[in-house]
Amino acid sequence: MDHTYQRPLQLPAGYAVLSAEEMTYTEGGALSINITPQQVMAFGMTVTVNLLGMMGRYAFQGAVSGMQNALNDGLDVGDAVGHYWGQLNTWSKVASIGLAGLGGYYAYIQARSIYLSVKNLVTAIKESVDEYKANKNAAQETEQQNCLPTLVALC
Known part of the structure; x- marks a missing residue:
């Protein structure tokens, strides 16, 4: 009968050999709480x-x-x-x-939080609308500058 301890030890392909000195620095299952x-x-x-x-x-x-x-x-x-x-x-x-x-x-903290959220939302929407209007006006001015002087009335 062939016993497993009588065959040579087979290690996995990606193993790393450690010397006895290196083994003293591993934690090896010690409880560590950080x-x-x-x-x-x-x-x-x-x-x-x-x-x-x-x-x-x-x-x-x-x-x-x-x-x-x-x-x-x-x-x-x-x-x-x-x-x-x-x-x-x-x-x-x-x-x-x-x-x-x-x-x-x-209740005060919750009401204030809701108020500030709504205020920030309204401010963000207002800024987006203002930015959209500014971009639209800039695009119209750029378009008018690109027109020929004789065709300004057609632009």
Whole structure:
């Protein structure tokens, strides 16, 4: 019976022979972690944004369910808000006000972003129209200069 270890070793066509000294400088599967400060900051910002979003969703869902329960119990809207606000402890009230402020700031940022996008679009369209008119006028002037003096009226 022929065993594989009894035959000569066959290497692939594109192999490279390394000496023992060169082998000491290869990593050979060692765990290497290269984390930059930018990656740490990006991770921290992502965690913060996700945490605030989760807290905001939880607070909003709690407020909606509390208002629904109060309205289902026969209270009008003003009394339902007063009842719900009265059940919150101090930290819940602070968090509600803070999250409402963050929500308002987010709405402001989105509205400003939309405004600036529309403004840039209108400016780009206006510049394109002005450029088109200028090119058209320049082409007409060039055409008139190329006409013979006797045929200017025909151009």
